[in-house]
Amino acid sequence: xxxxxxxxxxxxxxxxxxxxxxxxxxxxxxxxxxxxxxxxxxxxxxxxxxxxxxxxxxxxxxxxxxxxxxxxxxxxxxxxxxxxxxxxxxxxxxxxxxxxxxxxxxxxxxxxxxxxxxxxxxxxxxxxxxxxxxxxxxxxxxxxxxxxxxxxxxxxxxxxxxxxxxxxxxxxxxxxxxxxxxxxxxxxxxxxxxxxxxxxxxxxxxxxxxxxxxxxxxxxxxxxxxxxxxxxxxxxxxxxxxxxxxxxxxxxxxxxxxxxxxxxxxxxxxxxxxxxxxxxxxxxxxxxxxxxxxxxxxxxxxxxxxxxxxxxxxxxxxxxxxxxxxxxxxxxxxxxxxxxxxxxxxxxxxxxxxxxxxxxxxxxxxxxxxxxxxxxxxxxxxxxxxxxxxxxxxxxxxxxxxxxxxxxxxxxxxxxxxxxxxxxxxxxxxxxxxxxxxxxxxxxxxxxxxxx
Ligand code: NDP
Numbered sequence: 001x002x003x004x005x006x007x008x009x010x011x012x013x014x015x016x017x018x019x020x021x022x023x024x025x026x027x028x029x030x031x032x033x034x035x036x037x038x039x040x041x042x043x044x045x046x047x048x049x050x051x052x053x054x055x056x057x058x059x060x061x062x063x064x065x066x067x068x069x070x071x072x073x074x075x076x077x078x079x080x081x082x083x084x085x086x087x088x089x090x091x092x093x094x095x096x097x098x099x100x101x102x103x104x105x106x107x108x109x110x111x112x113x114x115x116x117x118x119x120x121x122x123x124x125x126x127x128x129x130x131x132x133x134x135x136x137x138x139x140x141x142x143x144x145x146x147x148x149x150x151x152x153x154x155x156x157x158x159x160x161x162x163x164x165x166x167x168x169x170x171x172x173x174x175x176x177x178x179x180x181x182x183x184x185x186x187x188x189x190x191x192x193x194x195x196x197x198x199x200x201x202x203x204x205x206x207x208x209x210x211x212x213x214x215x216x217x218x219x220x221x222x223x224x225x226x227x228x229x230x231x232x233x234x235x236x237x238x239x240x241x242x243x244x245x246x247x248x249x250x251x252x253x254x255x256x257x258x259x260x261x262x263x264x265x266x267x268x269x270x271x272x273x274x275x276x277x278x279x280x281x282x283x284x285x286x287x288x289x290x291x292x293x294x295x296x297x298x299x300x301x302x303x304x305x306x307x308x309x310x311x312x313x314x315x316x317x318x319x320x321x322x323x324x325x326x327x328x329x330x331x332x333x334x335x336x337x338x339x340x341x342x343x344x345x346x347x348x349x350x351x352x353x354x355x356x357x358x359x360x361x362x363x364x365x366x367x368x369x370x371x372x373x374x375x376x377x378x379x380x381x382x383x384x385x386x387x388x389x390x391x392x393x394x395x396x397x398x399x400x401x402x403x404x405x406x407x408x409x410x411x412x413x414x415x416x417x418x419x420x421x422x423x424x425x426x427x428x429x430x431x432x433x434x435x436x437x438x439x440x441x442x443x444x445x446x447x448x449x450x451x452x
Pocket of ligand 1: 147174175176177178179180182198199200204205231260261262263308309310340341342343
């Protein structure tokens, strides 16, 4: 049978774009791609990239404060949100253009429209066109989830935070995960009064407990009012603001409420189930180790499969798919020991097992140091850095590394290489320190603080 394309990709985000480019440019496949919104997907348009730029923007008042402690007669002055937002939008336009160009240079045909599946080899476009493909890749990502309750329509999501007309004076952030904590830090840094409600006992569930506690303490010390064990019951408009009734029995009014209560796979309305593609409980597309669905010609990568919802993982999955299906070499994306960073202030960088996970599996040693680094100590600041290694008592391998510090994301990237290679505690120990740095603590942790 003759198909219009060898591959048709639905979704122009990190995973879809990588798969399309590699299939076309490296393996000579005829590729079409449909994107209903902006090219680049969540990471580029409404996630990692604008978020990190906002983290940078929000870091200057603290930097100026520190500069003063170092002898500079400096003051931050006022933040020009419309100016920053304009530059941010221009940068996203530039990046979107770059993604588009990369695809076009690779020979990919771009369809700026929505696509849904009609059968195992046919896709219907919202332009009315129907196209056929030997293989179809669903890479439609995820979407913010807001629970339903009275007034939930007043909630903003992370998608909205980059386009606010003006900065709120008082912001409520609901949730305790990556997005909630990152935005709490960003808006706090920008001078907004930030309150955070989290339903559980401690924010950042799933991360190492000691690291979570360290981040929460630092966030509070920087001025974020975190209320754990608190849920919103209802919200109603109150003048320009939103009145929030919570389970702590208090009514409070905020100028804006951000719900960062997780994301759900973008799998609905694509015609998947009718074709026999299996969806999980959260709507995630169920795939095997090679990202293949229950329908052999249909594959899925990235957040829509709800494996590890991180851009670099989606990219690896997309690349492995293209190499396997079009490049003649069977490659599976590796989901072991994936490092990540939460861009709170200070950042949390993490790879491998938390202390709690590790001690449930085998006897471990815990090495941990919390200290005031040279730079902030000199400036008279109380904020401490946390460096922590979890070590197997049997194999001596470092099973986990957790860093809370400025630039922890940069540090964990490098520590992750050693850990991925199977480094033991003794390998860390025989590595000579780079002095004076914060990271040197990782190779000078002499005695375990506890064994478990
Ligand atoms: P997370 O799953 O990390 O966090 C969701 C938070 O919302 C949790 O604290 C959860 O509580 C809470 N929550 C869920 N449902 C409700 C509810 N009905 N009522 C109240 N609270 C609720 O999701 P995010 O949206 O923060 O991020 C989504 C994913 O995106 C992340 O898991 C991560 O994979 C990725 N991401 C990565 C980033 C990075 O690498 N720096 C940055 C941003 C996102 P509980 O803990 O009790 O379940």
